[in-house]
Amino acid sequence: KYVIGSHEGGLVTDMPSHDNLFLYYGDLSDFSSISRIITTIRPDEVYNLAAMSDVRVSFDIPEYTGDVSGLGALRVIEAVRQAGVPAKIYQASTSELYGKVLEVPQTETTPFNPRSPYAIAKQYAYWMSKSYRDGYGMFITNGILFNHESPRRGPNFVTRKITRGAAAIALGGDRKIYLGNLDAKRDWGYAPEYVEAMWRMLQLEKPDDYVLATGETHTIREFLEEAFRHIGKRWEDHVEIKQELFRPSEVDILMGDASKAKRDLGWEPQTTFKDLVKLLLDADIELAKQNGSGQS
Ligand code: F7E
Numbered sequence: 001k002y003v004i005g006s007h008e009g010g011l012v013t014d015m016p017s018h019d020n021l022f023l024y025y026g027d028l029s030d031f032s033s034i035s036r037i038i039t040t041i042r043p044d045e046v047y048n049l050a051a052m053s054d055v056r057v058s059f060d061i062p063e064y065t066g067d068v069s070g071l072g073a074l075r076v077i078e079a080v081r082q083a084g085v086p087a088k089i090y091q092a093s094t095s096e097l098y099g100k101v102l103e104v105p106q107t108e109t110t111p112f113n114p115r116s117p118y119a120i121a122k123q124y125a126y127w128m129s130k131s132y133r134d135g136y137g138m139f140i141t142n143g144i145l146f147n148h149e150s151p152r153r154g155p156n157f158v159t160r161k162i163t164r165g166a167a168a169i170a171l172g173g174d175r176k177i178y179l180g181n182l183d184a185k186r187d188w189g190y191a192p193e194y195v196e197a198m199w200r201m202l203q204l205e206k207p208d209d210y211v212l213a214t215g216e217t218h219t220i221r222e223f224l225e226e227a228f229r230h231i232g233k234r235w236e237d238h239v240e241i242k243q244e245l246f247r248p249s250e251v252d253i254l255m256g257d258a259s260k261a262k263r264d265l266g267w268e269p270q271t272t273f274k275d276l277v278k279l280l281l282d283a284d285i286e287l288a289k290q291n292g293s294g295q296s
Contacts, residue, residue: 028072058118073125093142105257146213150191151283167284170231180245190271213256
């Protein structure tokens, strides 16, 4: 619900602020709030990273997801257009657009085949971005990001769910981790590297769309194996499968080819799968220690 800007007007007063960072209250489902912020700040760059981003939850609240993740993007773009601000816009597109994939690996030219209300909302946002770029000549770029993880990942996503659980177990907690489909394959990268590439996209002369991915794919089971290898335990002793955590329709395999980003942005991911699992796990072990052993 907060929009970050670099201008003091309309500041949210109950949030901590920093010398060059100001927070405004806004809501993607409310055009007037977005429009007011854009008109007040007159930004040079807009990064629309807001969404109802939990794919499984999008099956429970499809209408809300369409409103925020789909129409919400249109509200941002339209607010910029109406304000007449020459802002460059980054739209957070997603590998979920590929859905039941029609090609492996996926590139910027792979056809979309979305399988969830989340992915369909994001497809609307993707095409709106393209349409305003072509129709109005606006600088709008779609970053088609494959899964990007960090210690800040919400605990409802699979990587964090596993590393939080494994950290608690490592510190002696008697804990079960409840999971759904372990066979799905994901291309997981390290989020800060992806954010650097988002910024690079907006420094280009001409807007375009870019896949950001590592080019490697691993099952959820492999993630579990790697995390539990670090703590010297067997994941099979701590994981229980729950039917309700399966999705009505699954995206089975995601694996991206980021050659275009390498060519135009000079971007290449640095963090390997093994490094990523270790980094996420170490952060959760540290957090669990601070919160008291096994309590994270
Ligand atoms: O699921 C499987 C699940 O929720 C990954 C979002 O940021 O990345 C993210 O979407 C896989 C799926 O992420 C559990 O079925 C098994 O196959 O961590 P996730 P996601 O759906 O890939 C894309 C790029 C986005 O754009 C999204 O906004 O893991 N899985 N068991 C599970 N997943 C969850 N969450 N919880 C489980 O218990």
